[in-house]
Amino acid sequence: MYLIVGLGNPGGQYAKNRHNIGFMFIDELIRSSGFGPERNKFQSVMSEGTVQTAKGPVKALALKPQTYMNLSGNAVKEAAAFYKIDPDHIIVYHDELDLAPGRLRMKLGGGHAGHNGLRSIMSHLGPNFVRARMGIGHPGQKELVHSWVLSDFYKADTWVERLNDAAVSALPLLLAGETEKYQTEVMRLAPAPKLDPKQANPQP
Template identity: 70%
Template sequence: MYLIVGLGNPGAQYARNRHNIGFMVTDELIRAPGFGPEKKQFDGFAAEGKIETLKGPDKVLVLKPQTFMNLSGNSVSKAMQFYKIKPEHVIVFHDELDLAPGRLRMKLGGGHAGHNGLRSIMGHIGPNFMRGRLGIGHPGVREMVHDWVLGDFGKADQIWVNTLTDACARALPLLFTGLPDAAERYTTEVMRLAPAPKLDTRQLNTQAKQDGAN
């Protein structure tokens, strides 16, 4: 079994935050045929299902921790222990400041780069899990980062956000091929289905100032 985790904060007030784009991906995944209803489990909401691959169906558990971001590892480790899932069979989708809005990069292992959700997960299971890094852009200055990640996506962003999260769900079987370049193939297909928007630094800075003023 594989564990697919979306990171975010629980509650309606955070639902459209940039920090919650991981939740948005998992919401798309569980809408697909073959997934059961969400259940409250493992300090989160979980849904079991199957991903059809060239090798046949693979069982997956989709998990949205409800512990708030900085305690995400509690939820992830409980699910892993229950199903005896190995770290290399864990895929975590999360927001990434160091990627332009709409970009996706898959990465195995590495540091947490200050991301509290990753920091928490690494504290429980180590670094050797797959990360789906979803670009939200950087506001330009460190002092604006907090308001930026906890700010809502703008109306203009919703087009690329919806397209990207849908593409992440549709292309998922490519991650389960067992091929050495599966992550690269997956990234390429997602970017084909959902090309990143062309945004310049001035647009990001303007949005960041608006978030800070709210």
């Protein structure tokens, strides 16, 4: 079984924030075939499902922690302990400042780079879980980061929906252990806008 986690903050005021792109992915995943209705458990909104892969069906638990970002690890630890899921079968989708908008990069282990959701998960489970890093771009100045991640995507950021659609469509590759192929396929299905990695989204 895989635990697929999307990071974000609960509440309507945060729903369209850049920091909530992980929640947006989970919403799209749950809407896809193979997942059941949402329910509240593990301090989260969750859904159980099955993903059909080339190696056969794989059970998965989709999770949106409702603890707020800086306590995400509490919910992830609870779900992982209940289902006895090892860290290398935990995949965390999160916003990534150091990637250009629309880029997706997979990574096993590493640091948290100041991301409070990752920091919280690492404090409970260690670093060796899988990260699906979803680029949102950088505002260019460190003092602008907080307001950047907690502000909404622009209406012109149509790449967000395309990226989430592609990340869901290609998921059978990831759950079959084809991590590099998954990353490549997502980027093939949803090419990122041609922007410098250190530049934020242009104003519409």
